[in-house]
Amino acid sequence: xxxxxxxxxxxxxxxxxxxxxxxxxxxxxxxxxxxxxxxxxxxxxxxxxxxxxxxxxxxxxxxxxxxxxxxxxxxxxxxxxxxxxxxxxxxxxxxxxxxxxxxxxxxxxxxxxxxxxxxxxxxxxxxxxxxxxxxxxxxxxxxxxxxxxxxxxxxxxxxxxxxxxxxxxxxxxxxxxxxxxxxxxxxxxxxxxxxxxxxxxxxxxxxxxxxxxxxxxxxxxxxxxxxxxxxxxxxxxxxxxxxxxxxxxxxxxxxxxxxxxxxxxxxxxxxxxxxxxxxxxxxxxxxxxxxxxxxxxxxxxxxxxxxxxxxxxxxxxxxxxxxxxxxxxxxxxxxxxxxxxxxxxxxxxxxxxxxxxxxxxxxxxxxxxxxxxxxxxxxxxxxxxxxxxxxxxxxxxxxxxxxxxxxxxxxxxxx
Numbered sequence: 001x002x003x004x005x006x007x008x009x010x011x012x013x014x015x016x017x018x019x020x021x022x023x024x025x026x027x028x029x030x031x032x033x034x035x036x037x038x039x040x041x042x043x044x045x046x047x048x049x050x051x052x053x054x055x056x057x058x059x060x061x062x063x064x065x066x067x068x069x070x071x072x073x074x075x076x077x078x079x080x081x082x083x084x085x086x087x088x089x090x091x092x093x094x095x096x097x098x099x100x101x102x103x104x105x106x107x108x109x110x111x112x113x114x115x116x117x118x119x120x121x122x123x124x125x126x127x128x129x130x131x132x133x134x135x136x137x138x139x140x141x142x143x144x145x146x147x148x149x150x151x152x153x154x155x156x157x158x159x160x161x162x163x164x165x166x167x168x169x170x171x172x173x174x175x176x177x178x179x180x181x182x183x184x185x186x187x188x189x190x191x192x193x194x195x196x197x198x199x200x201x202x203x204x205x206x207x208x209x210x211x212x213x214x215x216x217x218x219x220x221x222x223x224x225x226x227x228x229x230x231x232x233x234x235x236x237x238x239x240x241x242x243x244x245x246x247x248x249x250x251x252x253x254x255x256x257x258x259x260x261x262x263x264x265x266x267x268x269x270x271x272x273x274x275x276x277x278x279x280x281x282x283x284x285x286x287x288x289x290x291x292x293x294x295x296x297x298x299x300x301x302x303x304x305x306x307x308x309x310x311x312x313x314x315x316x317x318x319x320x321x322x323x324x325x326x327x328x329x330x331x332x333x334x335x336x337x338x339x340x341x342x343x344x345x346x347x348x349x350x351x352x353x354x355x356x357x358x359x360x361x362x363x364x365x366x367x368x369x370x371x372x373x374x375x376x377x378x379x380x381x382x383x384x385x386x387x388x389x390x391x392x393x394x395x396x397x398x399x400x401x402x403x404x405x406x407x408x409x410x411x412x413x414x415x
Contacts, residue, residue, distance in 0.1 A: 010091065013067055014041035017058040021045060025078065052167040052363055054354060055142075060164055063152045070149040075170070077143040080107075081194045083308035089190045090146045101151075101183035102174055104137070105144035105191030108301045111320065116206030117197040118321070118328035123213070128192070128297055135186045138179065142171035144193065157181050158221075166362025168219040176225035190308060192301050194315060207335070208351070214340040215349045220361035237340055240333040247330060250280040290329075291322055 016029045029043050044065050049057030059075055066073060072094055074087065090103050106128055109121035127139045151159050157177050167173050178185050198205075217233045220226040253276030295317070302315045343349065348357045357365035 010088075012040065012087070013070065014039060015044055015062045015065060016041065017044045017046050017062040019046060019048065019054060019058065048368070049366065052164055053169070053356060054352070056163045056167045056170050059170060060152075060160065063149070063160075066149065072146055073149045073152065074146045075142070075144070079195065080143050081196075081309075081312075083190070083193070083305070084311070085308065086191065086193070089188055093186065093188050094146060094148075097184075097186070099184050100186050101147070101178050102140060102185045103146040103191070104140050104171075104185060104187050105193055106139070106141050106187065107143060107195035108192050108298070108305060108315075110194060110196045110315065111324070112197045112199040112201055113321070113324075114199070114201050114203075115324060115328060115331065116201045116203045118324045119206050119332045120197060120201070120209060122294075122325060122328040122332050123210070125294060125297070128301065135188060137185055137187050138175065139187075140171040140175040140178075140185055142169070143195075144191065145171065145174070147174075157183070162221045166219075166364065167221070168356060168358065168363050169216040172216050172219065172229075173221055173225075176221060176228060179228065180222060180224050190304070192304055194305050194309075194312075207339070210332070210335060210339045211343060211349055212351050214336065215343040215358075217340065218343055218347060218358055218361065219363075226361060233340055233344070237337040240336040243333045244330060246283050250276075250283050253277060253280050287326065291326060294325065295320075295322065 016025075016033075018026045018029070020026070026043060026045070033039070033041050033043070044062060046058045046061040048054070051057075052060075063073060072091060074090065076082070086105075090105075093103055094100055107124055109117070109124050111117040111121045127141060150156070155161055157180075159174070159177060162173050162177060163170060175185065177183070214233075217229045220229050257277050298320065299317055302317055306314050347359070348355055353368070355367040355369075356363050357367070359365075
């Protein structure tokens, strides 16, 4: 509901795009819109994708259906919790600087207590570095993207064709286009959104999410995009295991020191032990500094979210378990190279019940089978079928599905 109850004073058109009427979100959206009859909103059934990912297909269908005078288009994932002034803040930035190609925001993950949820929180935290660059960034989050509508109408820089013809990842594809054509990506300081993670987010579901993130690096549109993805692949794998290796060595040094102690060796025989413990101590200090940095960044984002949504339940740092954050850092960085290598050699993934196959960086085959459809989504923990096949309550899908909110000229149109 946060989307359609925005405080933005200009005209808005809301398009809720679903795959089919069998999508549980379809009935939830219909019930919600029945309570907001004065809002210019409608549901669009996009149908099944055949040449790109289902999310991209939904986005492009929504763009085709938007009003001819729409000026900006805002893509939102179904689990994004907007602040009341978010749409207005994004629109103001686009008006102030017409050179902006894409405006994005970032999620503030709220771990549910499971290790998988903390791994996702730790994985997303580096995205927040976009706030430290004065607004200009190259990190693009597909959950929140505002763009010029004319870029889609004219297929500027091949935006539509790159997404439609074999596109798998919307944000990585658009980021590659921005890099190739030297276009500006920005993030206003107010574009951070609470993102509660599922209470039943198990480790296998986290692994599937990580597989999705590494699979993204196997998709590309141009040679430049391929080079950028290979560089990200190599750098991330190197840094991930480079992060984990010192802890393995520190564990060996500590184990050796304990062995020396219990064996009763004299201090003269334990120079190696002392050097090892010194290095382990330095690593412990570095770890403490890193955790303090993450704590401080999370504290600032929590405070910002509370300020931007004073009417909502206040967020708190008290719910974060920093021991689990540390464990999640080790687990996530250890598994990332394994996931990346599996994605590289398999060239296929099952996401939300759809198996995508890549060839030369583009989707060339899509498999849909009943046995692939999960009972719960990969992050939100929503029961897709409900009890006995019934549709879920509106409260379960509070943000709705595949929302497109467009800013248009101040006039009431019949769409």
